[in-house]
Amino acid sequence: MSKARKSVLCWVALSPFLIIVLFPYLTMLSTALKQKDEIFTFHRSWLPREFYLGNFVELFVDRNFGRALVNSLTISVGATLLSLAVAIPAAYALTRMRVPGNSALTNYLLITQMISPIVLIIGLFRMFAYFGLINSLMSVIIAHSAFFMAFAVWMLRSYFATIPKDLEEAAWIDGAGRFSAFVRIFLPLCLPGVVVTAIFTFVNSWNEYAMSLTLLRDVSQQTAPVQIAFLTGTLYQIEWHLIMAATLIASVPVAIVFASIQRYLIGGMSLGGVK
């Protein structure tokens, strides 16, 4: 079979999935570009009457959506950095050092993931209230990184375990101290794993709703998902044109992030350092 025919066949086979995946995005795009009165017409059309950007203007100017995006970004980046700062050393210790109760600890990490954050929300609220952190972005950064850290440790641990110990040992013999071998040899090699973990943490934090809703009471502190949710229920009507514009914008960072790590997700790095 020729290469061209093969790829046409692949595309045909994949097209149902493609349609399912793209459908929500097209709806989102189409609705976001329509005017308010155009949405609930009897004769539905995919194409808007005119290329209308007013929804976005209204979103950013009247509803202060930009503020929510900045909040979300601050929280997601903060939570990602904080959870990596703790998870990398933890995962390193779990794979490379003799830790008493290693396997029990690892299983415990997995168990914490079985509890939905909503169950803990009252406890979390009271705890942060006690520390006076309600309405501070810091509280959500801490809560998010605590909650997503278990997953990060779990994921990094399995990635770290694939890196041959020989490489660090060789570095020690070459004269590197433990920390220097970690930074010069180990970290560069596990970078793909760290990047993938960082992305997952970022996306999880970006999309998280319940904790952000509870811990941030002030409108100026709201995150993007929370503000989008408010668009559906605060008024007597549901403002679909705004909601779709907002979700479109909110999904952009996630899409960019996933597109940028594709290479790591697909390829993995072939090492070739040990036989």
Added chain:
Amino acid sequence: MASIDLVGVSKQFGALSILDDVNISIGDREFVVLVGPSGCGKSTLLRMIAGLEPISDGTISIDGAIVNHLGPQKRDLAMVFQTYALYPHMTTAQNIGFPLKLRGSSPEQIERSVARVASTLHLEALLDRQPRALSGGQRQRVAMGRAMVREPRAFLFDEPLSNLDAKLRHHMRIELRQLHKSLGATSIYVTHDQIEAMTMADRIVVMNRGKVEQIGTPLELFDRPANTFVAGFLGSPTINFAKARLSAGSKDVTFEDGIYPLALNGASDIAAQDVIAGVRPQHIEIVATDVAPLKGTVVLVEHTGCETNVILDVGNSEWTVQTLSRHRLNQGEQVGLKFDPAHLHLFSASSQERILW
């Protein structure tokens, strides 16, 4: 350069004893080869010397100073790993230069040293490649280069040639020996290839199940193995063993099944006892049956081109005879076997230890 002394070194993993009371003293500039069957603890011992594995008991000293608790960074040894352990994200030049970079050498200095090492190992054309773009033999040379670039107190090699083809292995063997000659570096070399051991070593340490069986020069071990294990481990094809009885005063040896006695002129103070007699395949001659003290029945004749291996039934054991002449022998034929009694090794049947006669 340095001397390395192991005194009563032991290693346990939990309840499992891996090394037991190992005593080896390695002189300055000596090339010592550790051999033994797979799993006998060679790599573990090497890792303990390198400082990668804690010591359960005993002491390891380098140049007379005990290093039991010194980290691998501070022992100033170089090691070539069984797996090469090249840094995958660095080029050949960076890999070789890494130990110097850690020591804070200047870039020009590193470049000069790397160039020098690369030319000895014929790596000049590969300096900008990463390990994944190198062949097994090339990777191995890079690993050697990384060890050679500085002047460590001793080199540790863990089966560095095990992944190479026969020709490259032969070439590297010679290269390593020459390297040792020119640097005069103390070296400990682990292998389970006995040809490597015999050809490269100043002294060989034969290990079995975590114990040292014998230490000596290659020829000492070949000519006077201390027990049946060492006798059976070194030499190819393997030494022939048969049960026998040594007479009082060690005058002669009688093989089982009524095979003829062999007159010896031995020491007179050894009691009569059951022994295991060993003769190497190379030391036996095939002769006419009527002039031979021992007889065997031909089972198989193997022509390897240069030598001919004749496999025979001798009493209850299977023996191999290696000759340079191409005998025309048929299966089932009876032949006579002759050897110089000086080449007969006798081991006590009970302790498996060598009996000196």
